[in-house]
């Protein structure tokens with residue numbers, strides 16, 4: 001019987017053969033445990049879609065729409081060397097406050113977590129870090145959870161009586177993640193992170209792919225510094241050279257990211273860099289191939 005993943009890639013092939021070829025190559029390099037995890041995720045996800053009166057085909061169309069945006073932004077980036085969006089105000093209006101865009105963007109991004117090798121590797125890395133810190137986590141904050149997959153993984157790993165807070169500026173993101181997580185332990189907080197002032201400080205903060213969404217990443221990291229306990233840990237991910245409709249701040253390489261981390265008075269405990277194309281790192285960097293940077297930081 002055809003697996004759900006094969007079905008997804010076949011449907012993508014009917015619209016974009018070249019991209020499907022790349023996805024097939026990604027999948028051919030994966031091991032058995034990937035397919036078990038992907039299958040488990042897709043079962044949960046399809047149930048979530050059904051509860052929301054949607055189908056997997058709906059989600060595949062969302063992915064294709066997100067891909068069309070990425071391709072358009074990539075052409076602009078190649079021409080100008082810059083991201084097309086320049087201000088938070090512009091992106092807030094164009095994306096976060098636009099339910100139609102957020103809907104296809106978040107479903108597309110969710111599928112990419114298993115279709116794109118570099119996204120999947122970062123998810124595994126996050127799981128590994130949460131597993132090794134779970135006994136220290138009494139309260140967990142996620143910033144910009146988007147689709148909600150990361151916090152849902154954290155909930156599965158961290159013990160039951162921990163507190164989980166999720167802050168997102170987009171109401172649409174909170175709606176989507178609220179349905180995916182189906183967990184009444186999470187406090188869903190609709191706020192710009194810069195305006196969030198809780199009474200507590202956190203043991204662990206996770207912020208995946210938000211640093212590139214702000215005008216001043218040092219200011220954002222300083223804000224997280226103020227929300228973290230002195231013994232707390234911060235997990236971040238952010239890409240380099242990754243044009244997208246909501247990316248504002250361009251990191252050109254890992255050194256650019258490490259610089260803002262140091263300026264925000266964080267230390268890097270460990271990090272992982274993965275390019276989106278399977279190329280030697282020097283060639284990938286020279287050709288401005290997008291790279292995902294993930295790191296565990298402490299004060």
Ligand SMILES: C[S@@+](CC[C@H](N)C(=O)[O-])C[C@H]1O[C@@H](n2cnc3c(N)ncnc32)[C@H](O)[C@@H]1O
Pocket residue numbers: 096109143144145146147148150167168169170173191192193194207208209210213237
């Ligand atoms: C690209 S998604 C990231 C999804 C997920 N964390 C991941 O790593 O795949 C970015 C999310 O950050 C949220 N976001 C952007 N700026 C924010 C801000 N200033 N405060 C809170 N959330 C923000 C957006 O609404 C969106 O849900």
